[in-house]
Amino acid sequence: MHKSAGFAIKSFRSVAYHTSSCTLPNPSASLIHEFTQFCYQRNLPRAMEAMDAMHKHGIWADSITYSELIKCCLARGAVEQGKRVHKHLFSNGYHPKKFLINVLISMYVKFNMLDDARELFDQIPERDFVSWTTMISAYANAKLNDKALEFLILMLREGVKPNMYTYSSVLRACDGLSNLKQLHANIIKSGLDSDIYVRSALIDIYSKWSQTGNALRVFNEMATEDLVIWNSIIAGFAQNGDSDEALKLFKRMKRAGFPAEQATLTSVLRACTGLALLELGRQVHVHVFKYDQDLILNNALLDMYCKCGSLEDADTVFTRMVVKDVISWSTMIAGLAQNGYSREALRLFESMKVSGLKPNYITFLGALFACSHAGLLEAGWYHFRSMKKLFGVDPGREHYCCMIDLLGRAGKLDDALELINEMECGPDVATWRTLLGACRVHRNVDLAIHAAKQILRLYPQDAGTYILLSNIYANAQRWNDVAQIRRTMNDMGIRKEPGCSWVEVNKQIHAFILGDNSHPQLDEINKHLTRLIQKLKGVGYVPDTNFVLQDLEGEQREDSLRHHSEKLALVFGLMSLSKEQTIRIRKNLRICGDCHLFAKLVAKVEHRIIVIRDPIRYHHFRYGVCSCGDYW
Numbered sequence: 001m002h003k004s005a006g007f008a009i010k011s012f013r014s015v016a017y018h019t020s021s022c023t024l025p026n027p028s029a030s031l032i033h034e035f036t037q038f039c040y041q042r043n044l045p046r047a048m049e050a051m052d053a054m055h056k057h058g059i060w061a062d063s064i065t066y067s068e069l070i071k072c073c074l075a076r077g078a079v080e081q082g083k084r085v086h087k088h089l090f091s092n093g094y095h096p097k098k099f100l101i102n103v104l105i106s107m108y109v110k111f112n113m114l115d116d117a118r119e120l121f122d123q124i125p126e127r128d129f130v131s132w133t134t135m136i137s138a139y140a141n142a143k144l145n146d147k148a149l150e151f152l153i154l155m156l157r158e159g160v161k162p163n164m165y166t167y168s169s170v171l172r173a174c175d176g177l178s179n180l181k182q183l184h185a186n187i188i189k190s191g192l193d194s195d196i197y198v199r200s201a202l203i204d205i206y207s208k209w210s211q212t213g214n215a216l217r218v219f220n221e222m223a224t225e226d227l228v229i230w231n232s233i234i235a236g237f238a239q240n241g242d243s244d245e246a247l248k249l250f251k252r253m254k255r256a257g258f259p260a261e262q263a264t265l266t267s268v269l270r271a272c273t274g275l276a277l278l279e280l281g282r283q284v285h286v287h288v289f290k291y292d293q294d295l296i297l298n299n300a301l302l303d304m305y306c307k308c309g310s311l312e313d314a315d316t317v318f319t320r321m322v323v324k325d326v327i328s329w330s331t332m333i334a335g336l337a338q339n340g341y342s343r344e345a346l347r348l349f350e351s352m353k354v355s356g357l358k359p360n361y362i363t364f365l366g367a368l369f370a371c372s373h374a375g376l377l378e379a380g381w382y383h384f385r386s387m388k389k390l391f392g393v394d395p396g397r398e399h400y401c402c403m404i405d406l407l408g409r410a411g412k413l414d415d416a417l418e419l420i421n422e423m424e425c426g427p428d429v430a431t432w433r434t435l436l437g438a439c440r441v442h443r444n445v446d447l448a449i450h451a452a453k454q455i456l457r458l459y460p461q462d463a464g465t466y467i468l469l470s471n472i473y474a475n476a477q478r479w480n481d482v483a484q485i486r487r488t489m490n491d492m493g494i495r496k497e498p499g500c501s502w503v504e505v506n507k508q509i510h511a512f513i514l515g516d517n518s519h520p521q522l523d524e525i526n527k528h529l530t531r532l533i534q535k536l537k538g539v540g541y542v543p544d545t546n547f548v549l550q551d552l553e554g555e556q557r558e559d560s561l562r563h564h565s566e567k568l569a570l571v572f573g574l575m576s577l578s579k580e581q582t583i584r585i586r587k588n589l590r591i592c593g594d595c596h597l598f599a600k601l602v603a604k605v606e607h608r609i610i611v612i613r614d615p616i617r618y619h620h621f622r623y624g625v626c627s628c629g630d631y632w
Contacts, residue, residue: 028059035061039068047072048081055088063100070107082107086120102130109138129160137169148173164192168201177209194222200232207236212245224256231263238267243274260287262294269300276586276613278308279507299327306335309584309611309618326360334366339618340627342374349383361393368402372409373617375631380406397425401434408438409631413447429459436465440472448472463494501565501587505576512568521572529562529571536601544594566595566612574606582609590614596632600624 031054038047039061047069054060066085073082086104089096096104101124108117121127121135132155139148152170155162162170167187174180184193184202192198199218206215219233230253237246250268254260260268265287272281281304288297298321305314318324318332329352336345349367352359359367364387371380384403387393400423407416416435420427432454439448448469455465466489473481489495499514512519519525533541543561561567566587573583591599591614603610604624612619620627 133166140173145173145175164195168197171201203232235267238270243271246271273304273307302331330363337370342370345370372402372406499565501569503569512565585612
């Protein structure tokens with residue numbers, strides 16, 4: 001007799017003796033009782049021993065008990081024991097209930113053993129919606145989208161009606177808008193379009209395909225009484241860069257009486273980051289305090305403060321974080337580098353390595369950006385070479401771009417070109433554009449032409465390349481070539497993106513676009529700007545007309561500079577904000593040298609703190625000095 005079985009019978013004899021019973025208990029019942037106790041106690045070794053004893057005697061327990069044993073196997077990652085349960089349940093002609101077979105299929109799915117799950121699935125004579133949904137969800141999670149959609153079709157052909165879980169699973173497998181629209185139509189026909197999970201999945205998948213209009217239509221089709229739906233629609237707009245709409249929806253949600261939980265706050269912080277709304281971000285931070293140790297939220301706060309140019313707030317959050325992961329460190333390193341604190345970024349990078357955390361692709365990008373924008377050539381080469389050698393991180397195009405930028409700034413254009421030719425991943429438009437920018441700084445016309453041709457070969461409609469090449473020709477006084485570029489742009493219908501700057505005043509965003517006269521206070525702004533330029537000229541300001549792209553003369557060239565959007569935004573900030581308030585400007589194009597000099601002098605003469613964020617980095621102007629050290 002098996003040891004465990006003997007133990008069970010002895011114990012039951014003892015119970016019989018003490019209760020004055022003259023009948024010995026059934027050995028089968030005692031084995032099942034022992035097995036059940038061990039399963040519910042999650043004692044896997046003893047439960048398996050009891051099951052083996054039952055197997056020898058041809059005894060089976062109830063389905064619920066076996067499901068508890070399978071949960072225990074899953075919790076401990078006990079694959080072999082799970083297979084033994086499966087073998088036992090199908091031994092000696094025993095046929096487990098469909099419920100239990102579905103539990104086994106789910107077990108194989110969770111063990112990532114899809115072939116075993118499929119094999120068991122195929123053995124079921126009559127599959128219900130749970131069987132089908134389990135397999136569809138498994139294929140969707142494994143990114144086997146064709147399989148997931150195929151199983152949905154087979155499910156419908158067998159006459160099994162999908163439920164809300166089926167559709168919410170299969171929606172994740174949509175790999176094209178045509179499939180998505182067909183599924184949406186089927187969902188409406190089935191009457192499941194009002195289900196919370198299905199609506200949320202529809203909003204998520206439409207957002208994934210940048211169809212935020214359709215996502216909003218799903219959201220607006222009926223009254224929303226669940227926070228999950230609000231989270232989905234706010235996240236959808238935030239992830240697609242429509243921060244303004246995400247914030248409007250957040251305000252609607254609050255007015256409707258819904259609380260802001262972690263998922264909501266993470267999306268709202270992303271929206272604040274996209275619009276550089278520091279004051280609103282600080283208000284959202286108040287809601288974050290009740291989730292003080294939430295790592296994802298703290299990382300979102302870090303990112304928001306860094307990208308709004310408030311390193312003091314970012315440092316406070318980072319210092320208070322009890323748990324920091326690689327994202328926390330990488331965000332702070334990149335934030336310091338982009339805000340002009342390159343050496344601090346590199347010191348933090350070293351501290352991260354000392355802490356035992358392994359830097360990843362993004363961490364190295366922040367470190368190399370810091371080297372590039374501080375002119376640290378030797379440090380840049382060291383970190384670039386250590387990526388693969390010491391940490392097993394393969395350099396990507398972004399890392400090469402940082403190194404090419406670093407070499408280009410140092411005037412080592414031939415070395416930069418050599419590195420481009422050595423790229424294993426192959427150069428893209430951004431790579432050649434980086435070299436083209438360096439050629440402009442160092443006035444290397446021949447190499448600039450070569451870089452521009454490579455960009456236009458990859459992206460013939462790139463307006464920025466035509467503009468930059470035109471500027472290089474203009475600086476070299478090659479006006480015929482400038483005219484030729486203008487003709488080419490006209491013939492191809494290519495238009496330069498106008499400069500646009502945004503400034504936050506009293507929680508409202510004011511936009512200034514080059515050539516746009518719609519701002520209601522523009523006349524007053526221009527008058528203030530004229531007086532300010534005269535004041536700055538008294539302390540040595542001379543407009544740098546090298547940054548004028550047109551073939552203009554004298555005062556015309558200076559007049560062209562005065563209408564740059566960041567100058568208008570800066571003057572409006574001076575007019576509207578108190579001296580204690582920082583003027584924060586965001587712009588869509590890189591700041592030019594003349595506007596950079598202008599901002600430095602304004603900060604000095606007007607005793608103001610100015611932060612200008614362009615697509616590449618942040619410039620903090622204080623006391624007539626910029627955090628970039630005039631090296632950008």
